Amino acid sequence: MTNQPLRIGILGLIHDHVWDHLPQLQHSENAELVAAYDSNQALRDRISAEYHCPAYATPDELFAEHELDGVYIFSSNKQGAELALAAISRGIPVMIEKPMAANLAQAEAMLRAAREQNVCLMVNWPFAWWPQMQHAITLAQAGEIGEIWQVKYRAAHAGPKELGCSDYLCDWLFNPELIGAGAMLD
Numbered sequence: 001m002t003n004q005p006l007r008i009g010i011l012g013l014i015h016d017h018v019w020d021h022l023p024q025l026q027h028s029e030n031a032e033l034v035a036a037y038d039s040n041q042a043l044r045d046r047i048s049a050e051y052h053c054p055a056y057a058t059p060d061e062l063f064a065e066h067e068l069d070g071v072y073i074f075s076s077n078k079q080g081a082e083l084a085l086a087a088i089s090r091g092i093p094v095m096i097e098k099p100m101a102a103n104l105a106q107a108e109a110m111l112r113a114a115r116e117q118n119v120c121l122m123v124n125w126p127f128a129w130w131p132q133m134q135h136a137i138t139l140a141q142a143g144e145i146g147e148i149w150q151v152k153y154r155a156a157h158a159g160p161k162e163l164g165c166s167d168y169l170c171d172w173l174f175n176p177e178l179i180g181a182g183a184m185l186d
Helices: 018-026 041-051 059-065 077-089 104-117 131-141 167-173
Strands: 006-011 031-037 070-073 094-097 121-124
Touching (some): 006 018, 006 059, 006 077, 018 070, 031 041, 031 059, 077 094, 094 104
Parallel strands (some): 006 031, 070 094, 094 121
């Protein structure tokens, strides 16, 4: 085991959750942002300016230039599987934003590839990292709230546009071809 930080690449910048993860990655002692990919020039310019990392127009360019210890995927649901399979085929562990794919066939292909390559594939559930969720887990593990029989969590909002999500996110979020099964899957 080395004390070197994990070299992380970002594949896709059109999912707004990426902009929540980047500051955490920037301040981590255990990981460093090495490079990013997105087909959109404006998003490549943004990440280069804000995080001083190279950004590429294709994932192949990124993979050719950088040795990575892992990738985070923040793309449309449809493109996520393609990007995950590209990383997995190179032996690179993947964390992909929920939902993991646009459909069951894509999800199964990703799982199969990860198993065949013996590569970690993780689906990110953002609310799992919220402080209140972490606190509840700590209380439960310490036995401070008694025996837990069931946990239910419900949340809703007025919609991504109303929350102030970017046009980049909303453009694919409301495109049936790019989102797949839609809000029910998410």
